[in-house]
Amino acid sequence: MTSVEHILDLRDFIEAAPSSFHAAREAGKRLAGAGFSQLAETDAWPVTGKFFMIRDGAIMAWIVPEGATATTPFNILGAHTDSPSFKLKPKPTMSRFGWLQAGVEVYGGPLLNSWLDRELQFAGRLVDLDGTETLVATGPLLRFPQLAIHLDRGSNDGLKLDKQFHMNPVWGQSEGVESDLLGLLADRAGVDGASIGGYDIVVADTQPGQIFGANNEFFAAGRMDNLTSVHAGLVALMAAAAAPAAGVIPVLAAFDHEEIGSGSRSGACGPILEDVLTRVSDGLGASESERRRAFASSFCVSADAGHAVHPNYGERHDPVNLPVLNGGPLLKINANQRYATDGVGAAVWARLCAKAGAPYQEFVSNNNVPCGSTIGPLTATRLGIRTLDVGTPLLSMHSARELCGVDDPHHLAQITQTFFAAAV
Incomplete structure (x- = not known):
């Protein structure tokens, strides 16, 4: 697969995944097509083979090769399926001045202004009173309309958006339509609106991903934080399934929230993740001591989006470590362990990249700019498995539409495939 082929497949994956629930289901669909079997948590699990399980908006997938033992290490690619957005509130239908609006709550830390004046959709799951879950994605339905500059002459001097009063999207007019948003969602999903007992619905951009630039070197899309990593792990795991390595159990752990x-x-x-690793370990007949030995030789690569240097805000970056788009995935480092990378992990990453023939770049924050965090330190703390943090460099992170280089997601998949092929 070339970089362009990879980015086009990523585009299709993002389009099929407007919510974390859709992302998990789309990943499962692709895995099933590659010969993986879906397991229910309530069932007994087989030992060797290719499997995945879905819990709400998260998916765990793994390969237990023939010859795996109680102390075979796990090589884990960790990522997450959710993205900053807006989540539908209870009693969501609102009517004001003839407009139909939706009550939404801010989810995570979106760049609010980037969501203005876009054709957006609702996506997520509806849950019937009997517990049946149905996924829904409406397609273009709503919009956060910005106030015209004629009515706010100072908007270009600093736009201030109130999360409660300014971020209520319009989705219709109250004249001549059924003014029940939940009823509309139920209709789009093909279920009885009266049977809905609960829902988890978010707002998502509808514009398809696009390659552009002087040499077609850029790619823009929504939700690249962090579907770039989920997709890279998915591509790498399916490639690993074609020739499983005897000495390692590769795992894709795509968390929600x-x-x-x-x-x-x-x-x-x-x-x-611990549930999955423990059940696999139990299936291999591991004692608690053998499980701890397996964990001690296991490794986790926490893959989340990172920051490329912004040409208009160079002062916000470290003056020496200045990663660029298409320069390779980032090795993310923080002295205060907001990222889990240490010297041992850095050496492992350098070795993996060299073996994969892929470049990488180091990222560290400007001392005056607070550093974010990822699942890396959480996983290391929970399980004691050595962990490092990496990711695809982006501009406009947490925007409704983010920007990456065409080559970087492909390089991340190549490195991950190398990681899944042998113990580190």
């Missing part, structure tokens, strides 16, 4: 702190049953602070 990273953008709001990971504190959920499907997030990195929850038990989902």
Whole structure:
């Protein structure tokens, strides 16, 4: 697969994944097509083979090769399926001045202004009173309209958006339509609106991803934080399935809720990854001591989006470490362990990149700019597995539409495939 072929496949994956629930289901669909079997958490699990399980908006997938033992290490690619957005509130239908609006709550830390004046959709899951879940994606339906400059002459001097009063999208007019947003969502999903007992619905951009630039070197799309990493891990795991390595158990761990702190049953602070690793280990007949030995020789690459140097805001970056688009994935480093990378992890990453024939760049924050964090430190803390943090460099992170280089996601997949092929 070339860089362009990879980015086009990433475009299709992003388009099919307007919510974390859709991302998990699309990943599962692709894995099933590659011969992986879906497992239910309530069932007994087979030992060797290619498997995946879905918990809400998270997906875990793994390969247990023939010959795996109780102490075979796990090589884990960690990522997350959710992105900053807006989530539908209870009693979401609002009517004002003849407009139909939706009550939404800010999810994570979106760049609010980037969501203005775009054709957006609602996407997520509807849950019937009997517990049946149905995914829905409306296509273009709503918009956050910006106030005209004639009515706010100072808007170009500093736009101030109130999260409660200014970020209520319009989705129709109250004259001549059924003014029930949940009813509309139910209709689009093909279910009975009266049977809906709950829902998890977010706002998503509808504009397709686009390659552009003087040499077609750029790619713009929504939700690249962090579907670039989920997709890279998916591509690498399916490639690994063609020739499983005997000495390692490769795992794709795509969590939900990273953008709001990971504190959920499907997030990195929850038990989902440990549940999977423990059940696989139990299937291999591991004692607690043997499981700890396996964990001690395991490795986790936490893959999340990172920052490329911005040409108009160079002072916000470290003056020496200045990663660029198409310069390779980032090795993310922070002295205060907001990223989990240490010297041992850095050496492992350098070795993997050299073996894959792929470039990489180092990222460290400007001392005056607070550093974000990822699932890396959470995973290392929960499981004691050595972890490093990497990611695709972006501009406009947390925008409704982010920007990356065409080559970088492909390089991340190549390195991940190398990582899945042998113990480090």
